[in-house]
Amino acid sequence: MVDLSDVRAWRHHLHAHPETAFEEFETSRFVAEKLRSFGLEVTEGIGGTGVVGVKRGTGGGRTVSFRADMDALDIQEANRFAHASRIRGKMHACGHDGHTAMLLGAARHLAQRDLSGTIQFVFQPAEENEGGGKRMIEDGLFKRFPADAVFGMHTRPGLDIGSFALRSGPSMASFDVFEITIEGKGTHAARPHLGADPIVAAGQIISAVQSIVSRSVDPLDAAVVSITEMKGGASWNVIPDSAVLRGTTRALDQGVRDLIEARLRSVVSSICGGLGCVANIIYDRRYPVLVNTPEWTAACGEVVQRLVGTDRVKKEIPATMGAEDFAFMLQEVPGCYLWIGNGTMERDRILHNPNFDFNDDALPFGIDYWVALAEAVAK
Amino acid sequence: MVDLSDVRAWRHHLHAHPETAFEEFETSRFVAEKLRSFGLEVTEGIGGTGVVGVKRGTGGGRTVSFRADMDALDIQEANRFAHASRIRGKMHACGHDGHTAMLLGAARHLAQRDLSGTIQFVFQPAEENEGGGKRMIEDGLFKRFPADAVFGMHTRPGLDIGSFALRSGPSMASFDVFEITIEGKGTHAARPHLGADPIVAAGQIISAVQSIVSRSVDPLDAAVVSITEMKGGASWNVIPDSAVLRGTTRALDQGVRDLIEARLRSVVSSICGGLGCVANIIYDRRYPVLVNTPEWTAACGEVVQRLVGTDRVKKEIPATMGAEDFAFMLQEVPGCYLWIGNGTMERDRILHNPNFDFNDDALPFGIDYWVALAEAVAK
Amino acid sequence: MVDLSDVRAWRHHLHAHPETAFEEFETSRFVAEKLRSFGLEVTEGIGGTGVVGVKRGTGGGRTVSFRADMDALDIQEANRFAHASRIRGKMHACGHDGHTAMLLGAARHLAQRDLSGTIQFVFQPAEENEGGGKRMIEDGLFKRFPADAVFGMHTRPGLDIGSFALRSGPSMASFDVFEITIEGKGTHAARPHLGADPIVAAGQIISAVQSIVSRSVDPLDAAVVSITEMKGGASWNVIPDSAVLRGTTRALDQGVRDLIEARLRSVVSSICGGLGCVANIIYDRRYPVLVNTPEWTAACGEVVQRLVGTDRVKKEIPATMGAEDFAFMLQEVPGCYLWIGNGTMERDRILHNPNFDFNDDALPFGIDYWVALAEAVAK
């Protein structure tokens, strides 16, 4: 039904030419050119390098948006195959090359079809921790291209080729980062009483912060507070003026997310104060909880069940503490984000690994999903 | 020179009839009666059961006070000798029976002597943590019996019979007690998020309090902050509403003592606040640092060197973290507090032990010291 | 269909005469007598005061067990109504009077019915933390009364009268208790260096234990480690020889439960060792995770939906961190445990509250459930 050899070639081209957050210049040009060649209306430069292609409906149907992400990662590829990255230190290690190729394949097919509804193909920059989706929204994505529903898809190593997985409600975690600067007072290491030791304060904080998850959060709610960096001092002989702790938090519920921030601020400030130090806390909210709309999740579940059979669809899989900026789109418009199988994980073939490659065998299933979804929801 | 058989008999009588803080009724009656029998002016009932006997000088000399303590301890004596305690659960396990007997012996002798100066024999109640000396001062001791100098003496196991030890300046520690009530919010143990866990706050406080000594106090200053009691909760299933920590602090410097209190209040309040609890802190100042006046310490040192020879006098012994309420008297009047040997410590013959007994062989040395000191400073 | 006035009277009688763990003598006699009066075969004294009544089937059907719990709590009832507890300090504050009455009501009805299958009515003692269900199993319950499936039910304040709630898989938490004795070495509070401070070790342990939930357990798994009691020391002046921490743990997965125990032992032992103390850890496994069998849960869901309509059945409610000894029965035999509405919670009308009372309006729904379930699974 779909000419896969072209789609595979596009995927290999994209893989060989990875571009990272907000610098997807060649990628977005490639995408826009293809969309135009299919006869779609194309708008470029939304939220930086974002692209939208529109296939107008014949009237009466819904307007829906299908989204793919285009950015690569700052990882040096270890693969040696022909389509390996040609850009030093960058690679498509998260399958966005496959996501983009599949959505292009579906767009080419749907461009030829008569549908009562309208399909908007959204290609976003900077999904990897930089919030390209948010940037597109801030740049008017849903004002310029209003939608009744929005859909996303991500490759999933460990899930068989030809299988899909999804979950209703909160499905991926919120993702925030924090930086705590503990301002103490430096002094010679032999005369601690003349200063205020920021490293001792850091030690107390690291311990006390554990109680946020262990005591303040409902045991039935998922939450993570990880301190991932600690830095302070540069000599054997000097207690430093300050020390820094950095980290991240995750939650599957907005109330829990708020609670974590409030508790973190309180615990850190108080302990610092008690030890003669001052805390400077930066808490930066990155991605919200990704919440799939129950009705659209049910609809997507039916689409994939029809496509591959009940046995190859995992419904109500557990949520994950990973984060995804499609969460911003689902805050604005109802919809569903699901996973498509990339085959059994072999050693090192996990996401963000220098040996990763999107599995071309998944391409037809992804394209078929988009096409079937269009027929189901935009007819 | 002195009739020791009487003094020994007095000591045994006192040992057999121990009385504790502010209940030294028979003891003070015994002391007052003896002092009167020596022909001294006697005043009773100062600061409760305190007694003062005065030997007037012939004129021109200084007025000095010699002090002994009279109270026993709430300890069940384990000794079986004839003069063992006849009062269940009470005993003279700190040698105050010997202190009182020696000062009585000296009073009897000095009553017969012509001295230009005046000697005031002060017998105080409740030295053991209850501040009987302070009570006497508050009851006007030094207003009613002004003194140019004040002197005290304590038995010391581990120091040879016939030996003395002393130190100029800060010699015994301040002694304060505290009680921290951590008010949290109780909840079922399976639902910690509905409460505020006072036990987790207690844990953080116990750790953070260690940094007062390790970081806030000058390493060259001696300090102790000991949490000696923790109490909270009464079931496997319920996080309690509150928890209590109790303890004591010691310092050899008033500034360090102030620093400890300030830091303790700050650390405890802040950590409680950060963990959603409220701290109720009672900090009770008990005994100040005992500071021997350099000049009088030098004078006492010369007196004991003349008495027993240079080899049997330890000058500038290290201070001790123990406390003594004679410190209150030295805050009001200059003077010196020293130690008299009670013989080598055998197993269990240490102070506050059920097997302790004041060593009668020390009696003549103690009496001689008081007599020689009177001659030296009140002539 | 069912004569409710009798059942209500039984419930009130049981409420007025509460008996606690393994002392349900009058209660079990009452139950046995009723079962006999219905014409059932009755066995008493299983696992202490447990009772089983058997309604034989006509042949060909399954054999299933329905279970109710009979014990009351050590709580002084605050209610003033006519059926309030007549036993000082004891009351039915967890609705077991209602559970027993409903199962008796169902037994009376089913005794008159022809069913191909056999129904075993199991009345157990000591559900409240004492493991009466476990005792019955150890006493041969399932050997003497083998069953194809086992079912339980519990009242649920906050759920409307006439509503039911249930969940497949892990539904209630495991419940374990622990006692940690930290053996240090006592010393005078002013001389900490001569001992090994068990209170400082306790403080470190309390903090470190928080990391079990915050770091060692998968954020997507529910877990609780609560230290609910701390005890140590009895004086301002003495660092004690030892201190004790007690608490409980909860998990919704057996692997997590094992992990918690292993981590607790490791953290506690290591910290004690590092601080010169020795830890003596008693970890007592009480109740396992209650796991509803998916097939039987689906069957029960259909039964209650037919009974009260889809809108009044909550399926896949969240699990709870509370524990229930029916979990032991579900370890032996497949089945399902569900909740029946006790009406909206008013102020203080929650379980284990002195103002609680089982709501008589729920009686017919409970009886109907047991009857309909019998018809569905034992026909």
Next chain:
Amino acid sequence: MVDLSDVRAWRHHLHAHPETAFEEFETSRFVAEKLRSFGLEVTEGIGGTGVVGVKRGTGGGRTVSFRADMDALDIQEANRFAHASRIRGKMHACGHDGHTAMLLGAARHLAQRDLSGTIQFVFQPAEENEGGGKRMIEDGLFKRFPADAVFGMHTRPGLDIGSFALRSGPSMASFDVFEITIEGKGTHAARPHLGADPIVAAGQIISAVQSIVSRSVDPLDAAVVSITEMKGGASWNVIPDSAVLRGTTRALDQGVRDLIEARLRSVVSSICGGLGCVANIIYDRRYPVLVNTPEWTAACGEVVQRLVGTDRVKKEIPATMGAEDFAFMLQEVPGCYLWIGNGTMERDRILHNPNFDFNDDALPFGIDYWVALAEAVAK
């Protein structure tokens, strides 16, 4: 008596040409040349750049060593005077230029005198934390130049010009450094249960280490354990494999020093083990406690009292937690290390400050001390 203009010129020359640890090539050449010009026997290259000049006695007297240190610091001088450092980033901010000049001045004078005893003028490299004194000893200093006693002197800002200060017994602290590498297991920050968090272990260690000083060391002993550096992690999203803590310890007693090392190893290893990490501890013993011999301290005290009068000599000043590698020499040979006044400290005129300068007014007092000491002990 002594020609100060030359000595002042030497001091200025040395100040203008600072050289740091073991690179004192020009400085030692300058010293050796001067010593030869005075007619002394000179040996170079002992322990790197160390120099010894010998003035032979006429017989019958003691052989004593006088020591000065020659090294500068890696500090950019802020002074603008004519003799300011000409070497970028290096300066004499600890007065070793003055020490060297004074000892040269004394050597010139004593070279002309008849003394029965022998004086060995020892000029050592690398006093600043690098142990140049230790290196000279390892290179045979006291085997090649045996001595009955050894003496050192250091400038002291805050002490008046023409004053001296000294102390018998332990006077300066031992100085050790440690590095703790906590080997955990890295993982994604959202999945802490898959790793072993070295930062949480670091937090617990920082807190627990405070208890070494607060609990394990006698409150009457001085001790410092300072963690001065913490490093771990390099990203918001990744819990690192390992973390590092560095720091230093100080003690005024060898037993306390041993205790600190043993407790540090125990606390760190145990806590790491309990949290699933492994500790790699490097504990590097740098300088021992500097212990002045009582007899030689008394002799030096008499020398300086004769020189400047009793009022300008501070005896029994408190010890300091600073360290000094002359401690190695005093481990081998009895002797005394004392301080010479550098005048009242003004703002920023403290040691190791970019504005420091040795005060030339102190030169004659230092020279006179060496000469008088030689006459007193080597006659």
